[in-house]
Amino acid sequence: MRHWIKPFAAGAALSAALVLPAAAQTKWNLPAAYPLDNPHTVNLMAFAKDVQTATGDKLQITVHPAASLFKAPEIKRAVQTGQAQAGEVLISLHENEDPIFGIDVVPFVANSYPSAKKLWQASKEAVTRKLAAQGIMLLFAVPWGPQGIYAKQDINTVADMKGLKWRAYNVGTARIADLVGAQPVTIQAAELPQALATGVVNAFMTSGSTGYDSKVWETMTHYYDTQAWIPKNLTFVNKAAFDALDKPTQDAVLKAAAVAEERGWKLAEEKAVWYVDQLRANKMKVQPPSPELKAGLQKIGETLTADWIKKAGAPGQAIIDSYSKM
Ligand code: PCA
Numbered sequence: 541m542r543h544w545i546k547p548f549a550a551g552a553a554l555s556a557a558l559v560l561p562a563a564a565q566t567k568w569n570l571p572a573a574y575p576l577d578n579p580h581t582v583n584l585m586a587f588a589k590d591v592q593t594a595t596g597d598k599l600q601i602t603v604h605p606a607a608s609l610f611k612a613p614e615i616k617r618a619v620q621t622g623q624a625q626a627g628e629v630l631i632s633l634h635e636n637e638d639p640i641f642g643i644d645v646v647p648f649v650a651n652s653y654p655s656a657k658k659l660w661q662a663s664k665e666a667v668t669r670k671l672a673a674q675g676i677m678l679l680f681a682v683p684w685g686p687q688g689i690y691a692k693q694d695i696n697t698v699a700d701m702k703g704l705k706w707r708a709y710n711v712g713t714a715r716i717a718d719l720v721g722a723q724p725v726t727i728q729a730a731e732l733p734q735a736l737a738t739g740v741v742n743a744f745m746t747s748g749s750t751g752y753d754s755k756v757w758e759t760m761t762h763y764y765d766t767q768a769w770i771p772k773n774l775t776f777v778n779k780a781a782f783d784a785l786d787k788p789t790q791d792a793v794l795k796a797a798a799v800a801e802e803r804g805w806k807l808a809e810e811k812a813v814w815y816v817d818q819l820r821a822n823k824m825k826v827q828p829p830s831p832e833l834k835a836g837l838q839k840i841g842e843t844l845t846a847d848w849i850k851k852a853g854a855p856g857q858a859i860i861d862s863y864s865k866m
Contacts, residue, residue, distance in 0.1 A: 566785065568601045568625035570775075573612035574729055575753050579807045580682060580773050581605045584628055587680075587775070587800040594792035599785065601626065607730040620674050625781040631667070631681075631774045632710045639852035640666045643859065644683075645712040646848045647768045647841035650863075653809045656683050656770040662863035666855065667774070677779045679797035682804030685747030685812040686767035689829075690760045692742050698836030707735060707744035710771075712844065716745070719840050729753065736760070748815030757822035764829045765816060766837060775800070 570588065574580050581603065588601035604610075610618045615627040616634055635642030643663050644650065650659040660681055668678045689695060691704070698720050706722035708714035709729065717724035722743065727735045729750050735741050736759040745768065751760075775797070782790060820826045829837065849857050 564598060566599050566789070568599065568777075568781065569604060569609060570601050570626040570628065571604045571607075571609035571615045571618060571624050572628040573607045573615065573630070574605060574750075574773075576605045578605075578749060578753055579811050580628065580684075580804070583682060583800055583804040583807060584775065586803065587796050590796035590799060591793055594796060595789050599789050599793065607728065612728040612730065616676070619776060619778050620676055622778050622780065624778075626679070626775065626777040628773050628775045630684075630710070630771060632712060632771055635711045638670050639848060639856055640670055640859075642710070642712055642848065643852075643856070645710060645769050645771050646845050647712075647716075648838060649769065649841075649845060649860070651686060651767045651769055653683065653770065653805070656772075657805065658866040659863050660772065662866060663859050666859060671774075671776060672779070675779050676776045677782050679775045679777055679793070680801035680804065681772045681774050682801065683770045683772050683808045685749050685808065685815055686765075686770050687745045687747060688766050688768070688816075689745050689762075689764040690743060690751055690756055691762045691764070692760055694762065695743075695764060695833060696830050697832045698840065700833075701743065704743040705741045707732065707741035709744075709746065713745055715844065715847075716840060719843065748812060748819060752815050752818050757819065757824050761825060763816070763819050763824050763826045764833065765826060766829045766834070768837060768841070 570584065572581055572584055584603045584605075588603050591599050591601055610624065610627070612630065613633050615624070615629045618624040619627040632642045632645040635645070640663065644656065644659060650656045664681070671678050693700070695701060702721040704722040706713075706717040706724050708717060708724040708726045714724040714726060725735070725741055727741065729746075732750065732754045736754060736756065739759075745766075751763065777793070782793070785793070816826060849860065852859075
């Protein structure tokens with residue numbers, strides 16, 4: 541009897557002790573789609589830690605990297621429906637819902653960090669409003685590295701891209717394939733290493749960091765540093781989950797989000813050069829695009845800009861206009 545009572549009593553005391561703090565604690569899941577050491581994930585982890593510290597453990601955010609909880613294209617819907625309280629998403633994945641989500645992937649509209657920041661300033665309100673209408677509250681936006689071309693062969697002109705098996709990650713990158721006569725295959729970053737290993741694709745555009753994350757040098761030989769656009773990831777929260785927090789906790793989340801946005805832009809810019817250096821260090825031929833390739837891509841950029849403005853209508857044109865004046 542004694543043997544039985546003792547552990548039971550100890551167990552009861554233990555669970556009573558655990559119940560109190562647990563009742564006052566909120567736990568959020570934050571699905572994300574990129575690897576643990578990718579700058580976006582590093583920044584999300586720091587954000588989660590900042591929130592936990594600022595709230596004295598009252599709000600605990602668990603970041604789920606590498607598409608481990610939801611696949612990249614599913615994260616936004618998961619947050620919208622409350623299956624996850626928060627999430628991080630490459631916003632251009634959702635350009636089909638609204639052209640505003642694709643403004644940062646129109647080639648050559650903003651291809652440096654200062655211009656990408658201005659484009660974000662010009663488009664933030666419209667993006668925020670669209671998300672709010674979907675029950676999602678925007679927390680912060682962080683850019684990727686500028687996008688370049690990976691290949692296993694020389695690409696001297698856009699004509700050299702004809703017939704390539706082209707990995708796309710959103711509508712815009714698939715459309716580029718159409719325009720150059722390549723065959724688009726949509727593959728998210730989490731599945732890119734396997735697609736490369738099995739030869740499903742032999743060319744694509746992305747950042748130095750996604751190339752690095754995919755150990756791209758194991759299959760690709762060339763990188764053309766075209767700096768064609770700078771896409772962004774947005775981190776957001778289900779509005780009802782945010783509204784359920786008390787005011788001091790809400791303030792802590794917003795403050796940590798502002799810090800994360802600033803840290804994220806800084807980290808992205810600092811690491812962009814480092815990543816391209818890693819491609820070089822792994823024996824890839826890293827080079828600027830030839831004038832002919834550049835001119836060809838610029839022409840594609842013009843077509844895609846015109847397409848985008850047509851889709852986005854007057855509100856889209858107004859954003860482009862205010863961005864041009866910045
Ligand atoms: N990496 C992600 C999106 C943009 C980027 O640089 C990808 O390739 O899927």
